[in-house]
Amino acid sequence: MTDSDTTTPPNRAVIRQHRGPSVVWLLPLLAAIIAGWLVYKSYTESGIMISVVFDSAEGLEAGKTRVMYKGLPAGEIRQLTLNEDLQSITALIEMNINTEDMLTDNTLFWLVKPQVSLSGVSGLETLISGYYIGIQPAEGESKRSFTALTSPPPPERDEQGLYITLYTDSARSIQTGSPVYFRNIEAGRVIEYSLSPSGEEVLIDVYIQPEFTAWVTERSRFWNASGIEIDSNLPDFSVRVGSLMSILTGGIHFDSPAFGTPKAAVNGDRFPLYPDLESSRDDLAYQPAGFEGISFRLRADSLGSIQSGSPILFKGIKVGQVTGYQLNTSDHSVTIYASLRQRYSSLVKRDSRFWNVSGIRSSFNLQSGFSFETDGLKPLISGGIAFDTTDGSSAQAGQIFTLFNSEAESLSNTLAITLEFPPGPSLLAGSQIRFRNQPVGEIVSVELSGSDGSLFARALLFEQGFFLARQGTRFWIETPQIGLSGIQNPTGLVFGNHVSVAPGLGENSQTHFVALTEAPVFQPQPGLNLVLTAPSLGSLNQNSKLFYRGISVGKVIGFQLSREGHRVEIYVNISPRYQHLITQSTQFRNIGGIRASASLFKGVDIDAPSIEALLSGGIEIEIPYEDAPATEGLHFPLQPASRQ
Structure with missing residues (x-):
């Protein structure tokens, strides 16, 4: 046996059949997934198409002009179309997908372009980047068709600070962007002005910067400081010139009297806008700087030469000033409002006497001849009030005093009494006290003493009425009554109610009385x-x-x-x-x-x-x-x- 006979025969190849899908098919599947993801991404990232109608295509360009919100792009014009009316343009705009919540029926669009005015320059950035479309979103129902504004809307009130409204008869030179000053420092600006719904007032919306909001209180006074103001109130003469900006663009000034604890202003508060500084100080509730002491009122028959700013004098020294006045329609008397400097507040007592020192006082008799006197040039021209004080208790803020025509008249003999009136007819300070229809005294002040309407009054009895200050004397408020038999107390229809008195029979004196609810049934009369x-x-x-x-x-x-x-x-x-x-x-x-x-x-x-x-x-x-x-x-x- 040879070696070739003993060689092992070669192995046979074994063929096995694959029963799963071929790997080749993974490539089309992967391609389909990628294509679907691209479609989904394209759908989810595609913009929202809206249409905005403009008056003109000036500054608009498809594929270039963008919609900007707070400096960020929010959309872009895709197509411009001339409308059938041939008067307007419709811009087809693709908005970013994340702006969907901004597109409501209250959203505003407008074209931003350079604007130059006396109040400043706006839209300057468009000189380089080109015009763009502004958007101001607001809550509302979803919408896709809009009409652009012809001018920018008022700015959104989203800045920190204070937003208030001023009202006035005329805006004069005030305009959007006019500055608002506090002690000649710019503290805010005018953001918008418009007519009130009735058309009787101009409403001016003002923004105050955060660092100045603490100085705006319920007592703040705003006045128009545009242009040049000349005050020739003799003997003083003054000229006030605002800043160049306020002369050109208009301006508003304000100050806030610091007396008391006034409430801070809040968003939406309304204030009057006075035409000038003097008018703002004529307000009866105003106390000028430096006169934050006690405030009180004087009642006089006429104003005479007294005016706002007239001095209040004590021993010839100015310790206060008149801050305002008004006519009392009930009795045609005049109420004068005055304030004292803080350090002199203690000088005014409950029984202090005030008299008019305005003008020239003269006298004549056979022994001393003719004489006249005055208290200086300023009281002679602008009026003045002097007073004297006692060691009595201090006066209360708001107390009413009688202003006498002269010092001699103020020294006339009087007797102070107090009266308590039950709820009933009204009574004003300055009302007369009458006995048998003749004046015997005067009501000095009236205060509400109870929630039921009862009154507490301080009064003075003249010398001829001293006999009434005794036990048993009865006081009551007399009102006009109209009947078939005629009119009782007809003077009350013109001058207001007065106090009637019936003398008592007591021997002891008395200065405090509780008045009757009505006139006594039986009042003995002469006869x-x-x-x-x-x-x-x-x-x-x-x-x-x-x-x-x-x-x-x-x-x-x-x-x-x-x-x-x-x-x-x-x-x-x-x-x-x-x-x-x-x-x-x-x-x-x-x-x-x-x-x-x-x-x-x-x-x-x-x-x-x-x-x-x-x-x-x-x-x-x-x-x-x-x-x-x-x-x-x-x-x-x-x-x-x-x-x-």
Whole structure:
């Protein structure tokens, strides 16, 4: 056996069949996945198409002009189309996908381009980068079609600071961007102005920078400081010139009096815009810098030469000044508002006396001849007020004093009293106190003393009224009353209510009184005062006349129910010139109304008194025979009307 015979035969190749998919098919699958991802990415990252209508295509260019929001691109114009009206352009804009929430029916678009005005230059960056479209988003419903504004909208109020509104009759030279100054430092700007819905006011929206918001309070005063102001209020003469910017573009100044603890202003607060500095200081609630001491009021018959800024003098030294004044329409008096410097506040006491030192005071008598005096040039021209003080308690802020015409008049003898009035008619400081319709005193101040409307008043009795300051004296507020018999207290219709007084019989003096709720029923008057009793009042009322032989000899002065309530007590007064006619047998008969009788033989008989008695009632007096004279307070029955 040879070696070739013993060689092992070669192995055979084994062929196995692959039963899975071929790897070659992974390539198309991977390509499909990549294509789907690209489609999804293209869909999710594609912009939102909107249309915006512009008046003109000036500055707009497809593929170049962008929409910018806070300096960041938010979209780009893709196509410009001339509209069918041939007056406007529609821009097809692709907005970034993340701006979808910004596209609402309240969103605003406008074209930003360079603008040059006296208040400054805006849109300067467009000189290099070209025009762009501004957007101001706002909440609302989703929208895709818009109309661009022809001018930029007011800036958004998203800056830190204070946003307030000023109102005035005229904007004068104020415009958007005009500066707002505090102590000549720019503190803010005007962001917008417009007419009020009624068209009667100009509303100016103002932005105050954060570092100045603490200086804007409820007492802040704003005034227009545009241009040049000349004040020739003799003896002073002043010229105020604003900054060049305020002269060219208009400007607003403000200050905030520091007295008290005023509330800080908040967004949306409204303030008046005064035409100038002086007008802002005429406000009655204003206290100029340096006069943050006590504030008080003076009541005078007329203003005279006193004006805002007139000095308040103590021993010839200026310690305060007049800050304002107003006319009281109720009694035609004048209320003058004044403030003192803080260091002089303690000089004003509750019983301080104030008098007018304006003008020239002169006197003449046979012994000393003619003399005149004045308190200096400034009080002579601009008015002035002097006062003297005592060691009494300090005055309260807002207290009302009487302003006398001269120092001599202020030294007239008076007596201070206090009155408590129950809820009822109104009463003003300066109202007179009258006894038998003659002034015997004056109400100095009135304060609300309770939630029910009760009043506490301080008053002065003149020397002729000192006898009223005793026990039993009664005070009440007299109001005008209109009735068929006439008008009671007619002067009250013009000058307001006054205080009436009836003297008491007490021997001890008294300076504090609790007033009556209404006038007392029985007030004895000069003449003969009697009491008539009747089952009912009938047509009688206050001031009904008493007639004797057709002549008025007295009147009804009051009435009330008797103590048991079964009869009416009618108080009458017989005039002094006729009181001797009344005797103890005098008869009183009611003649009010119309009396009629009828019979078969005499027919109808109608008896009517005078028109006056018919309207307001009346009493007829009959004196059947001579008798002893009637005495004060005597009672008589009131007979019913006679029947024929």
